[in-house]
Amino acid sequence: MAVAGKRIVFFTTLVLLWQGIVLLGIWPESMIPSPLSVANEIYAGFKDMTLIWDIVASFRHLLIGFAFSLIIGTLLGVMLAKVKALDETLGSMILALQSVPSIVWVPLAIIWFGFGEASIIFVVIIGGTFVMTMNMRIGIKNVPPLYLNAARTMGSKGLDLFLKVVVPAAIPHAVTGVKLSWAFSWRALMAAELLSSGPGLGYTLAYASDFNNMSLVIGIIIIIGTIGAIVDQVIFQRIENNVLKRWGLDERNP
Amino acid sequence: MYLKINNVSKTFHNEKDQALTVFQDIDLDINEGEFVSLLGPSGCGKSTLLSIIAGLAQPSSGSIFLENAEVKGPGPDKSMVFQEAALFPWLTVSENIRFPLRKSLNKKDQQDVAADYLQMVHLSNFANHYPHELSGGMQQRVSIARALAMDAKLLLMDEPFGALDEQTRTVLQDELEKIWLSAKKTIIFVTHSIRESIKLADRIIIMGARPGTIISDIKVDLPRPRLQKDMADLEEELLTILKGEIQKVMKEELRYGGSR
Numbered sequence: 001m002a003v004a005g006k007r008i009v010f011f012t013t014l015v016l017l018w019q020g021i022v023l024l025g026i027w028p029e030s031m032i033p034s035p036l037s038v039a040n041e042i043y044a045g046f047k048d049m050t051l052i053w054d055i056v057a058s059f060r061h062l063l064i065g066f067a068f069s070l071i072i073g074t075l076l077g078v079m080l081a082k083v084k085a086l087d088e089t090l091g092s093m094i095l096a097l098q099s100v101p102s103i104v105w106v107p108l109a110i111i112w113f114g115f116g117e118a119s120i121i122f123v124v125i126i127g128g129t130f131v132m133t134m135n136m137r138i139g140i141k142n143v144p145p146l147y148l149n150a151a152r153t154m155g156s157k158g159l160d161l162f163l164k165v166v167v168p169a170a171i172p173h174a175v176t177g178v179k180l181s182w183a184f185s186w187r188a189l190m191a192a193e194l195l196s197s198g199p200g201l202g203y204t205l206a207y208a209s210d211f212n213n214m215s216l217v218i219g220i221i222i223i224i225g226t227i228g229a230i231v232d233q234v235i236f237q238r239i240e241n242n243v244l245k246r247w248g249l250d251e252r253n254p
Numbered sequence: 255m256y257l258k259i260n261n262v263s264k265t266f267h268n269e270k271d272q273a274l275t276v277f278q279d280i281d282l283d284i285n286e287g288e289f290v291s292l293l294g295p296s297g298c299g300k301s302t303l304l305s306i307i308a309g310l311a312q313p314s315s316g317s318i319f320l321e322n323a324e325v326k327g328p329g330p331d332k333s334m335v336f337q338e339a340a341l342f343p344w345l346t347v348s349e350n351i352r353f354p355l356r357k358s359l360n361k362k363d364q365q366d367v368a369a370d371y372l373q374m375v376h377l378s379n380f381a382n383h384y385p386h387e388l389s390g391g392m393q394q395r396v397s398i399a400r401a402l403a404m405d406a407k408l409l410l411m412d413e414p415f416g417a418l419d420e421q422t423r424t425v426l427q428d429e430l431e432k433i434w435l436s437a438k439k440t441i442i443f444v445t446h447s448i449r450e451s452i453k454l455a456d457r458i459i460i461m462g463a464r465p466g467t468i469i470s471d472i473k474v475d476l477p478r479p480r481l482q483k484d485m486a487d488l489e490e491e492l493l494t495i496l497k498g499e500i501q502k503v504m505k506e507e508l509r510y511g512g513s514r
Contacts, residue, residue, distance in 0.1 A: 149310050150340035154354035154404065155330035164353075168344045248343045248386030 033215040041215040042223070050204070051223070057199040058189060061117060065124025066185045073129045073181060074174070077136025091137070094130050102127035102188035106195050120192040120200070127188025128181040135180065139173025140166060175243045179236040186228050255319075256286040256440060257307070257408065262316035264302055276302050277466030280316070282459065284442065289434055291451040292444045293492070294461030295500045300444045301412050303466075307442065308334050308410050320407060330354055333406035335414040339393035341385040347396050348372065348381040354404045371399040374433060391422035395429070402433065411443045415450070427453055431479060448492045452476070452485045460492065462499045464506055470495055 015035050022034045029037070045051030076094070080087045105126050109119040143166050151165045193202025201220055208216035259282040266274045276299035284290050292300040305311040307318055309328040318325040320332065333354070341350045351368040359367065372378050375395040377388075385393055394414060401409055415423040431454060434441060445451055451458045452474060460470035472492070476484050 146336060146338060146340050147342065149328075150334070150336065151353075152310060152328040153308055153330075153332060153334040153410075154400075155328075155357065156353075165342065168342065171344065246344065246384060246386075248384070 030212060030214060033218060037215040038219045038222070041213070042219040045216070045219065051201075051220075054199050054201045054204045055223070055227070058193065058201045061120045061124060061193070061200065062185055062189050065121045065189070066128055066182060068121075068125045069128030069132055069181050069185055070178060072125070073132025073177065074136050076129070076133040077177075078140060080133065080137040081140035087137070094133055097126075098130040098134060101191075102184070103191035105188075106192055109192065110195065115195075115197040117196075120189065120196050123192035124185050124188045127191075128185035131184050132177040132181040135173050135177025136170065139170030139177070142173065143169040172243055172247050172249055175236075175240050179232070179240055182236060183228070183232065186231075190224060255283045256288075256321060257282075257284040257442075258319040259283070259303075259307070260317050260319065262303070262306060262313045262318065264299060264306065264311070265314040275465040277461070280466070280468060282468065284440065286440055287438045289441045289443065289454060289456045291455035291458045292442060292461060293448065293451045293458050293496075294446065294466070295463055295496065295503050296446060297503050298461040298463040298499070299466035300461050303461075304334075304410050304412050304442060304444050307408070308332050310334075330358075330404055331406050332408045332410060333401040333404040334410040334412065335394075335397055335401045337413045337416050339385070339390070339397040341393055341396055341400075343385050346382050346384055347377065347388070350385065350396060351400045351403050354400065367403050368399075371403045372396075374402070375399045375429065389422075391418050391426065394418060394426065398426075398430065398433075402437065402439070407440065409439045409441045411441060413444055413446070416445070423450075428479070430454065435478070448489055448496065449485065452488050452492070453480050458492070460495055463503045469499070 018035050022029070022032055042051070045054075076090075080091045080094070102123055105123050106119070109122045113119040113122055147165055147169055148161070151161055156164060189200075190202045190205075193200035194206045196203050198204065198207070201224060205217055205220045205224075208214075208220065259280055262280045263278045264276040266276060268274060280303060292303065294300045302311060306313050307325065309325050309332060325332070341347075342353065345353065348365070348368045351371060352364045355364045355367060369378065369381070372381055375398060377392060377395055377399070380388060380392065380396075385396070388396065394417075398414065401411075415426055418426065427450065434454075443451075443454060455474055458470075458472045458474060459468055460472070461467065462469040472488075474488065476488070
């Protein structure tokens with residue numbers, strides 16, 4: 001609870017500081033809007049449901065794309081870990097693709113799929129897949145030989161060895177992959193929606209920016225950050241901690 | 255002969271393709287129900303030999319027969335206890351013991367067998383715990399229970415108590431001795447501890463190093479449980495045999511270190 005207290009103090013100070021800067025009047029409100037007008041915009045957006053629909057639309061894009069990312073990423077990762085020739089060829093390409101920022105795919109997606117949801121989902125899939133692939137690959141490659149040897153002396157081999165030993169042993173890496181894949185997908189989603197024809201949080205952000213509504217721009221940035229942090233901390237961090245603890249890998253609090 | 259090790263050699267090749275012979279022409283016959291200890295300095299290849307018996311590694315030449323059938327790979331007829339407990343962290347203690355039983359027994363029997371062996375190693379209260387919640391000694395007891403529950407023809411133990419503290423080791427040695435006396439398994443036990451060998455084994459095979467060979471095959475006829483004072487003479491004798499080997503290894507390591 002001490003942490004919660006510290007955070008309340010921190011964010012209150014931050015907002016007061018922000019308000020103070022606005023009151024100094026160095027920059028016009030169209031560049032730095034006051035915290036109150038940002039809060040008003042968020043409130044209005046929720047009240048007339050536009051922001052709710054944006055969030056729902058964004059989550060729909062995200063969940064569809066994220067699900068594909070996990071499935072494709074897992075399959076690719078298993079294949080890279082198991083087939084050496086693939087790892088040496090396709091693996092190096094995926095490593096390169098992983099370092100390409102998702103926004104780079106947006107122009108291509110628009111040409112291929114138009115301005116609609118398919119483009120957004122495509123970019124989200126590209127954004128989330130490769131990090132999942134690389135984590136899954138490492139998870140499967142790094143299964144301790146001791147587990148494999150022990151399982152073999154207990155008569156486990158082939159598919160049974162893979163499903164009952166290799167896959168569970170790879171779970172900690174897979175969970176990290178899922179968490180990172182979520183973070184990458186979320187970023188890719190915003191990049192793709194900025195150039196889409198809506199609805200979606202990114203679209204509304206671009207729209208607000210076109211109309212010089214800086215209060216709404218900042219409001220949406222806050223919403224994006226808040227959702228991202230909540231999902232990461234409340235869902236994925238918790239799952240990851242539980243897995244690490246169960247797998248005996250949590251060295252900080254044994 | 256129950257287990258026949260026939261002219262087995264093992265050679266490794268390093269990156270420069272130089273051959274390193276770990277051991278040569280090992281011939282060994284082991285009877286059913288015997289508790290045999292493989293004793294030797296580090297680097298003599300005793301763990302490698304055990305892996306080959308388990309089927310986890312292939313010999314460079316020679317062959318191994320278990321009940322007249324050649325050992326071609328690992329399998330549930332040869333259970334193994336490793337230096338580390340090798341339990342699966344995602345399974346509970348009881349599930350770990352049931353792992354090798356999945357194919358051969360139904361659910362009910364699996365549970366009964368697991369419960370029996372957990373009781374044997376005094377861990378009945380920990381059946382539903384996860385391995386990380388247990389101490390190192392408890393984990394190793396679970397892995398011994400798991401190996402015993404398989405009811406294999408051969409129980410292979412690779413320095414199973416090497417990573418434990420002195421007190422835990424003594425307790426587990428006593429437990430293993432009791433279990434062996436009641437179950438009469440054929441056990442091959444790798445160790446570098448002279449005292450552990452004498453305390454547990456019927457027969458001690460001493461391996462020398464560079465390349466590894468069997469230099470002594472000693473029967474231990476002391477009454478069980480073995481007392482420190484009865485063991486002293488034999489301990490002295492084995493130490494004399496091993497001293498020469500240890501010096502040989504050290505000399506070679508020094509020479510190797512100096513040449514780099």
